[in-house]
Amino acid sequence: MDELEKMRLLIDKLNDLAYKYYVLDAPVVSDKEYDALYDELVALEKSTGVTLDNSPTRRVGGEPLKEFASHTHLRRLYSLDKCNSYDELRAWFAKLQNALGYAPACTLEYKLDGLTICLTYRGGKLVTGATRGNGETGEKVTEQVMTVRSVPLTIPYDGEIEVQGEGIMRISALNKYNETAAVPLKNPRNAVAGAIRNLDVRETAKRNLDIIFYNVNYMDGDCKLTQTRQIEFLKNNRFKTGMLFKSDDIEKIIAEIDKVDRASLDFAIDGMVIKVDDCAARAVLGYTDKFPKWAIAFKFEAEETTTELLDVVWQVGKTGKLTPLAILEPVELCGATVKRATLNNYGDIQRKDVTIGSRVFIRRSNDVIPEILGVAQQAEDAREIAKPEICPGCGSEVYEEGAHLFCPNFYGCRPQVIARLVYFCAKECMDIEGVSQKTAEQLYDKLGVREASELYGLTADDLGKIDGFKQKKTENFLAAVQSSKSADLPHFLNALGIDNVGRKTAKDLAEYFGSVDALAAADAETLVKVPDIGEIVAQSITEYFARHSEVVARFKEIGINPVCEKRSGGVFDGLKFVLTGTLPTLSRDEARAKIEAAGGAVMSSVSKLTDIVLAGESAGYKLEKARALGKKIIDETEFLNMLNT
Ligand code: IVH
Numbered sequence: 001m002d003e004l005e006k007m008r009l010l011i012d013k014l015n016d017l018a019y020k021y022y023v024l025d026a027p028v029v030s031d032k033e034y035d036a037l038y039d040e041l042v043a044l045e046k047s048t049g050v051t052l053d054n055s056p057t058r059r060v061g062g063e064p065l066k067e068f069a070s071h072t073h074l075r076r077l078y079s080l081d082k083c084n085s086y087d088e089l090r091a092w093f094a095k096l097q098n099a100l101g102y103a104p105a106c107t108l109e110y111k112l113d114g115l116t117i118c119l120t121y122r123g124g125k126l127v128t129g130a131t132r133g134n135g136e137t138g139e140k141v142t143e144q145v146m147t148v149r150s151v152p153l154t155i156p157y158d159g160e161i162e163v164q165g166e167g168i169m170r171i172s173a174l175n176k177y178n179e180t181a182a183v184p185l186k187n188p189r190n191a192v193a194g195a196i197r198n199l200d201v202r203e204t205a206k207r208n209l210d211i212i213f214y215n216v217n218y219m220d221g222d223c224k225l226t227q228t229r230q231i232e233f234l235k236n237n238r239f240k241t242g243m244l245f246k247s248d249d250i251e252k253i254i255a256e257i258d259k260v261d262r263a264s265l266d267f268a269i270d271g272m273v274i275k276v277d278d279c280a281a282r283a284v285l286g287y288t289d290k291f292p293k294w295a296i297a298f299k300f301e302a303e304e305t306t307t308e309l310l311d312v313v314w315q316v317g318k319t320g321k322l323t324p325l326a327i328l329e330p331v332e333l334c335g336a337t338v339k340r341a342t343l344n345n346y347g348d349i350q351r352k353d354v355t356i357g358s359r360v361f362i363r364r365s366n367d368v369i370p371e372i373l374g375v376a377q378q379a380e381d382a383r384e385i386a387k388p389e390i391c392p393g394c395g396s397e398v399y400e401e402g403a404h405l406f407c408p409n410f411y412g413c414r415p416q417v418i419a420r421l422v423y424f425c426a427k428e429c430m431d432i433e434g435v436s437q438k439t440a441e442q443l444y445d446k447l448g449v450r451e452a453s454e455l456y457g458l459t460a461d462d463l464g465k466i467d468g469f470k471q472k473k474t475e476n477f478l479a480a481v482q483s484s485k486s487a488d489l490p491h492f493l494n495a496l497g498i499d500n501v502g503r504k505t506a507k508d509l510a511e512y513f514g515s516v517d518a519l520a521a522a523d524a525e526t527l528v529k530v531p532d533i534g535e536i537v538a539q540s541i542t543e544y545f546a547r548h549s550e551v552v553a554r555f556k557e558i559g560i561n562p563v564c565e566k567r568s569g570g571v572f573d574g575l576k577f578v579l580t581g582t583l584p585t586l587s588r589d590e591a592r593a594k595i596e597a598a599g600g601a602v603m604s605s606v607s608k609l610t611d612i613v614l615a616g617e618s619a620g621y622k623l624e625k626a627r628a629l630g631k632k633i634i635d636e637t638e639f640l641n642m643l644n645t
Contacts, residue, residue: 061201531601
């Protein structure tokens with residue numbers, strides 16, 4: 001076999017493997033095997049000096065481009081009409097039904113929130129990738145598009161064709177990128193637009209983009225396929241697609257839209273698209289000068305908007321941590337008026353280059369207080385956000401630990417002490433009813449309470465000085481204080497208010513160590529052996545006991561020193577596992593249950609904290625990483641043997 005033929009075979013094999021991995025999401029070989037074949041191809045290309053058109057080595061990007069050339073679409077691209085309510089959607093459908101004389105079957109798809117990408121193929125080869133531009137002419141971004149691994153460089157169909165899809169950056173890919181990025185990406189849409197419209201193609205390649213296709217815009221003339229057929233055609237030609245549902249009953253379509261849970265998707269959508277399936281019906285309905293009358297976008301409420309950042313105030317929490325709170329020009333978002341947003345810490349402010357007076361992007365996810373994603377526009381007279389040197393609650397000089405600033409005034413910083421008192425008494429902590437923010441303020445101001453253990457020395461006379469503490473309430477409170485002495489270890493550990501230790505972690509710690517003394521004596525190395533505890537949490541715990549051992553001692557004097565049964569000493573006690581690949585007999589859930597029952601824990605990714613990797617068939621990247629880190633790797637047989645010993 002000559003070298004060229006060898007190259008062709010290798011390329012076919014590699015492209016097929018990439019299709020299974022990136023499009024079907026069903027890898028059949030490990031990354032290592034893929035890499036070996038890839039390296040073989042690179043060597044052949046070097047020795048022959050030939051790189052074939054569909055070679056995957058073309059995907060990595062070369063020298064930066066000088067400028068974007070323009071591309072005229074084979075057929076103009078239309079945009080979509082939109083509606084914001086089910087009633088508008090019903091009205092749209094009724095109009096179609098009127099015009100056609102029957103209820104047309106419609107397809108339902110996600111409205112992906114990314115960047116339109118059009119690909120032209122000729123003779124089965126990808127010839128151009130382009131942005132939408134003004135619909136007639138866009139920018140050529142062929143090399144950028146080629147970095148997207150799920151895009152086929154060659155397809156079986158060999159006529160002239162233009163397919164349209166949405167370039168997206170998955171939320172998981174974005175989060176991963178932001179973990180180490182000097183300047184974090186603000187949102188998936190900006191992330192993909194910035195990556196595709198980047199002249200340095202190697203940068204594009206780093207973003208791990210994806211394109212999901214939904215339209216055959218041109219197929220040796222106007223495309224005459226129904227929407228369902230278009231998706232089928234795209235699938236058969238190895239494009240990534242996604243259609244959800246088809247019905248001629250608008251109520252069924254609405255019910256389907258209602259089921260969509262945006263938060264559960266790994267990509268951003270800003271609505272749903274409803275399209276008449278049939279071509280003859282489409283022809284009857286026609287187009288306006290902007291959009292087809294046979295399709296409509298049902299827009300979801302925006303989760304993101306911009307507004308002016310008016311000020312930043314620093315709040316002191318129960319651990320003494322200072323958190324910046326952004327004060328915003330009030331703005332409507334998801335049906336609520338947003339006036340405040342979080343910024344995580346000073347480093348976060350710097351990374352996002354947030355300044356007072358600038359317009360910022362804010363996003364609301366679920367019900368939590370909105371987050372500032374980045375700056376939309378810097379104001380000319382923008383003011384830098386100063387890094388506080390003193391605590392806003394008490395004026396003490398703050399100190400830095402990791403990414404955060406802390407107030408050291410444990411007993412004298414009013415907001416800090418009050419927050420700690422309220423937290424200590426909460427239901428999921430010591431469950432002492434009646435200590436609201438207001439009561440805690442009076443405990444601090446009128447009775448001089450500076451620390452939770454002092455609650456146990458309060459008398460009815462003392463409490464008489466606090467507003468609202470009549471006889472009954474006082475009795476109840478004193479009784480609640482007394483009975484809290486028998487709180488169990490998980491509740492007590494939670495009540496201490498250690499930074500980064502919440503209810504779940506407190507329970508894990510209690511079951512692992514069995515007593516406060518054992519926990520206090522543990523070093524970071526021991527702590528990270530506890531399931532779900534990483535280095536940051538471990539550090540918070542050791543810091544707490546190093547600084548505040550006297551707190552625990554005082555509780556002991558009062559008689560609060562709960563212990564609990566340690567979780568059984570299983571064979572995997574304290575070991576952290578990662579599962580990868582398909583095991584011959586056990587499902588993932590079964591393997592996980594066995595590990596946990598034996599005292600081990602399962603982590604999602606391989607890191608230095610991993611102890612054992614349980615690998616099955618077609619294990620991929622995780623296995624490679626485990627090897628690179630020199631981790632213990634076992635198969636199912638070995639795993640079962642270990643369990644039985
Ligand atoms: S179809 C003739 N389908 O939305 C209809 N567009 O507002 C052509 N988009 O420019 C578009 N998801 O970038 C269609 N499932 C989907 C879509 C979708 C996202 C974008 C696309 C288009 C814009 C129109």
